[in-house]
Amino acid sequence: MTAEGRRGICVDGDADLQAVARWLRVVCRSASLKAAHVRGSTIVASCLVNSDTTPSLCIYRLSPPDGSETWVYKCHSCGAKGSLVHLVSEDAGLDRAWARKMLKGCLAQTPVKAQSVAAQGSMAMDPILLELVADYCHHVAWDDNELYRRAAKAQRAYLEGRAEMRQVRRLQMGVGLYGRPRKDDLPRFLESRKRSDLLEDAEKVLSRIAGSIVIPVRDRSGHTIALCSRRVDGKANRYANFGPTGGVLLGLDTAKGAIALHQCAVLVEGVFDMATLRELGAQCMTSVLDNGKDGVGPLDNTVAVMGAHPTRGQLAELKCYTDRIIMVRDGDKMADLDGAGAIIKDAADAGLDARVMAVPCEMDPDEYIKSLRSIGMEPKDILKAFYDNVLNSGTAVTAANSDKAASSSVRNASTRGELHVVYGQDNKLPHFRVGRRELAEVLAKCNASEMLVWMVLKAEVARQRAGDGRLVVTGNSVARNCGCQWRHVRRIMERLRAMGLIDWDRLSEKTPSQITVTPLAKTDYVKVPMDFVWKGHAKKTGTALPTLLALKRAVMPSRPATTASIERIADRVGKSPRAVSDDIKRLAKMGHLMQCETNGRKLIFTSLMPVI
Known part of the structure; x- marks a missing residue:
């Protein structure tokens, strides 16, 4: 008796070895097992564990004395060994029972066809069929073919509107075509994959997902084990799953x-x-x-x-x-x-x-x-x-x-007073910078009209690029930018001077005068768009201007969202919480705020420039 016979290795049946090697080349996903071939009394392939360049994985059939037969593998490089059914099920994403059934079928020279969709029942669909359907749907979705583009116009538009193309391709999303384009092209696609025997079952699956987008559901090894489809026609039952999805996480x-x-x-x-x-x-x-x-x-x-x-x-x-x-x-x-x-x-x-x-x-x-x-x-x-x-x-x-x-x-x-404040991206517009501490001081000292005049002067500092805060203006120009009469603006400027926010030697309505304002901040500042002042948006906010600026001050680009309270905002602007709530409603109507509410929590998007 030979050494192989003493170990229980069957050395007869070259036809069986060829049949199993052919089965591995068709079913498996990895390049290592797809290159399996017969050498002597075994099938050899490269190991999946150590990725050897010289094939060291041997596959053979054991025939123990009890008469049972089993196919096993062993790597002579790293020592990995086990059942061939287990190896194939892991590599091809097959259920072990189904892999065992396919192995028996190939040994009996009656290849097991993919599980019929009609007879699916409670069993899982054949992963090979699902993989081919997913590949076909992705192929027709993004192939540069005029027929495909017309047939999948609605599905492609939906996908492009819902997700960026990088993620669509990464998740290999596709579309299910309707009958005529599919019947012309599907046979050629399956023939190119050497799986024409799956045409009938593939047609049944595709007919059920026609007009939908298709998302393949893969296990952690990357094998497609189910398909998730979503209708884009607005009808009920938008989602449908084909295959087991309960234990799998998409992505x-x-x-x-x-x-x-x-x-x-x-x-x-x-x-x-x-x-x-x-x-x-x-x-x-x-x-x-x-x-x-x-x-x-x-x-x-x-x-x-x-x-x-x-x-x-x-x-x-x-x-x-x-x-x-x-x-x-x-x-x-x-x-x-x-x-x-x-x-x-x-x-x-x-x-x-x-x-x-x-x-x-x-x-x-x-x-x-x-x-x-x-x-x-x-x-x-x-x-x-x-x-x-x-x-x-x-x-x-x-x-x-x-x-x-x-x-x-x-x-x-x-707790109705809790606010989540998020800043709006009006910072890309031409702007001037106001220090946060300075703004806090102005909020605490000034009313809305005083704040308006102060902001007009700050905008003029930026326009004249007065690094030291000294600008030359006429009283008429300041009044015109404020949208008020000069005598009214003069009284406000005198109050600002008494507060220590501005200063001047002399002030005239028509003669240029030098006014000193705090220089623009270089760090820790709030960006205020020029047009917010010069196009009259600040004046239109009226008495709600301090509330808007307090909300703007609450966030910054490095911390675009924060949690505040109506009581805190009210304390900063010297108003009652009820008055601040009214200001928020008014600013929302004017387009400076966009607010949502859920469970007593408010999300406030702020923008000094109104968003229509």
């Missing part, structure tokens, strides 16, 4: 490295929430790899749960990479404390430390980021606002406070 295959690096995962509900956050992070990098490469940013550890609550299987997947998660829920679930507590409990059972947040203003993350972008905020400022108002917000539900959250929700809802 984990591309986010696992960032999750392990940050030791934290950010979970959102929908795919477009994830795409928008990832793109925001990529835009904030000083150098983004593009031209076919993935952009990697600070929010690249974001994944989508495709629902309002992560499943236990999804939480178990995350446990492989981190011990900490942040669940960002849509704003309409801010009051759902029971749901937040359930997420925290499931996460704790999986060994994860969880924080549950909700987006302000009853928005989802996608809407929130786009609302900040619509008022002109820069990506880095939007990122800072998202961190401050969402990820690092003091309203998080955690394991430590989840039991107290329900009892405190009524008290928090009644």
Whole structure:
């Protein structure tokens, strides 16, 4: 008996070896196993673990004395060994039972066809079929073909409006075509992949996702195990899943490295929430790899749960990479404390430390980021606002406070004086700079009319580039810029002089006079657009001008979002909280503020220039 026979290795059946090698070349994804070939009494391939250049992985069939047969593998370089079914299921993304069935079919010379869609029932679809369908949908979505462009016009327009192209390509989103273009091209596509036998089942899947956008759902190894489709025609039942999605996180295959690096995962509900956050992070990098490469940013550890609550299987997947998660829920679930507590409990059972947040203003993350972008905020400022108002917000539900959250929700809802102030990007306009301390002093001393005259003089300092704060003006020019009569402006300027804010030797209505004003600030300042003063916007705000400037002073580009209170603003401008609330309503009508409210919390976007 040969040594192989004594070890129980079957040396007969070259046909079986050829059949298994051919099966590996068709089914497997890795280049190592796709290059498998027969050598003597074994099948050899390169090892997946040590990536050797000389094939050291041997695959053979064992025939123990009990009569059973099993195919195994062993690497003579690193010592890795195990069942061939397990190796193929990991590499090809197949269920082990289905991989075992396919192996038996290839040995019997009756190749197992992909599982029929009609007979799917409760079983998972064949991952090979799903991978081919996903590739086809992505191919027809972005191929430069006039027929494809016309057939997928609505779906492509929807995708381009919801997500940046970098994220669309990274997630390999595609479109489902209607019948005629698909029937002409699908056979050629499958023939190019040498899988014409899947034409019937692929046609059945594509007919069910026609007119939709298609998002492949991949496991952490990058194998497509399900498809998520979304209708764009506005009909009910917008989303439909094909294949098992309960234990898989959308985007984990591309986010696992960032999750392990940050030791934290950010979970959102929908795919477009994830795409928008990832793109925001990529835009904030000083150098983004593009031209076919993935952009990697600070929010690249974001994944989508495709629902309002992560499943236990999804939480178990995350446990492989981190011990900490942040669940960002849509704003309409801010009051759902029971749901937040359930997420925290499931996460704790999986060994994860969880924080549950909700987006302000009853928005989802996608809407929130786009609302900040619509008022002109820069990506880095939007990122800072998202961190401050969402990820690092003091309203998080955690394991430590989840039991107290329900009892405190009524008290928090009644705190109507809390404001979240975010600055508007009117800083790109020609402006002059006012020191924050100086502005605080003016807010404390001056009324609205006095503040208006003071701002006109500051704008004139900037126009004349008077570094020492000395400007030459006539009384008429100051009155004209204020929109008031000279005698009224003169009385105001005398009061400003008594406060120590300005000074002059002589003051005349028609003769140029030298007036001294505090020089423009060089650090820690607020930018005030020139047009805010010279086009009359400051005058139109009337008595609400101090409130607007106090809100503007509350934030800065390095901290684009902060939390204040109506009482604090009222104290700074010398008004009652009720008067400040009335000012906020008035400024909102004039376009200087955009405000939203949720659970007694107000989000205020400020802009000195009115936004129509």
